[in-house]
Amino acid sequence: MKKLVLAYSGGLDTSYCAHYLSHEEAYEVHAVTVNTGGFDGEELKEIESRALELGVHSYRAIDAVQSFYDRVVRYLVFGNILRNNTYPLSVSAERIVQAMEIAQYARDTGATHIAHGSTGAGNDQVRFDLIFQIMVPEVQIITPIRDNQLSREAEIKYLRDAGIPYAWEKAKYSINKGLWGTSVGGDETLKSRKPLPDHAYPNPLVKEDSQTVTLDFTKGELTAVNGKKDTPVANILKLEALASQFAIGRDIHVGDTIIGIKGRVGFEAAAPLIILKSHHLLEKHTLSKWQQFQKEQLGSFYGMLLHEGQYLDEVMRNIEAFLEDSQRKVTGRVFVKLHPYRFELEGIDSKNDLMDASFGSYGELNRGWSATDAKGFIKILSNSGRIASQIQGDS
Incomplete structure (x- = not known):
């Protein structure tokens, strides 16, 4: 049997691929879920159970949260990167790391084929294929949903006919959660006029008062929240748990897709937006005007290439070297006040403050x-x- 690694999330598209490729195409399917912050242990167990029920040969969950931070998120912070001055590149950044982990797994296990559940109408097909073609050019890419132009209805009928009893109907709102934010899609985002309703977002408003939080940065990285030191990943999670209670970080991003059409997606990213704005404020106090000018150009360029799947181009390593070097003096404390649905930056305290x-x-x-x-x-x-x-x- 031909050995195939499937990028598996447990959703409808990848579940169809798992069953179809195992039973109809007779591949030895090895399903792999790459966790970049969207799954807890219980969810991963359920995903594994479903994959094995669908007939895959093996299942593997790869914890890539720290890798996601080290490879991408820290540079998004260093560059203060918001696509179109709005979106913190939540999903697009995740897909790059997921694709690299899948490609590495395929290489390590000697797979001859690699598959993903992307359609032909979105950005993810480009991101996955680009990474696979660069990292494992000898491996053949299989994309049943894209190649056969399958509708959700056709996928659901196939799985039900095969005796897979899950409720496959599409939820009213699709939620994609990760370390660096959560995307939200629904009928409202398919057109240009309507906003997403409050109940579409995963975190309802819990706190209606105000609260001050302090963020400590060391050479551009978030090293403490409210004076308590921890790793940047742990601090992102702590800040998200705190700020999401205020329903902060909601917005809708409108952008140009890689395939040339306009796209609209909602998102909720309390911690990313607070971190990016706080970091940017600290830089205004600690960097020269020409450092800030060059960072804006390179940060925007870095975000565009990342969004379009060009992470492995060597120019990205060049930009990362500049961004990291620019953070040598970006150390200090930022004071942030949280309010329902918004936050304000109150000020900073830094030994490198040029406002002397x-x-x-x-x-x-x-x-x-x-x-x-x-x-x-x-x-x-x-x-x-x-x-x-x-x-x-x-x-």
Whole structure:
């Protein structure tokens, strides 16, 4: 039998693939779930049970939460990356790491085929295929849903006819949870007019008061929440548990897909948005204006390439080196106030704060230069404009 590794989530599409490839195509299917923060232990047991019932030869769950942070999330923070100034790249970033883990597993186990449940209408097909073709070019990619243009109804009928008794009907809202946020899709996101209702989001409003939280960053990484030190991954989870009670981080992202159509998706990302905005504020105090300028360009470029599945291009390692080096002085504490549905950044405290009153206070007092110095500086600064105006005039 031909050995095939299937990227398996336990949903309808990958369940169809598991049964179809095992029974109809006679592959030796090895189902693999890559956890980037969306599953707990009980959920993974249920996914394993379903995979074995569908007829796979073996099942493996790979814990890639730390790998996800090390490879991608830390650079999203360093770059303050929000796609279209809105979306923290929750799902797209996960897919890259999931694809790499699947490819590595296929290589390690000597698989000749690799499969995923993507349709032909989304971004994930591009991300998975790109990674697979670069990392394991000798392995053949199988995509039954895309290749056969299957509808959900056709998949459900096939599984029911095969005696698989699960309730496969699509939930009103699709939820995709991970370490770096949760995406939410529904009928409202298929068109341009309507917002998602409150009940579509996974975390309802629990707290209606206000609460101040402190975030400590060390060289750009979140190292403590409310003064308690822990790993960045643990701190992200702690902040998410706290801030999600305020229903913070809800929005709808509208963007250009890799395949050239517009897409609209809701998301809930309390911790990612608070971390990114807090980190950005700390950088405003600790980095030079030219560091900030270059970071904005490279961060945006990094996010675009990541979104489009180009993570393995060597330019990404070049950008990561710049982003990491830029964080040498980004250490300090940020004070954040949480409110229902929103948060505000109150201020920072850092030994590297360049807003040092000993040099002067903006709009108030100058201590490092005289009035004569200021007049001369401004006169020289006006030279290029003054020369152009006198020689060329309004023409």
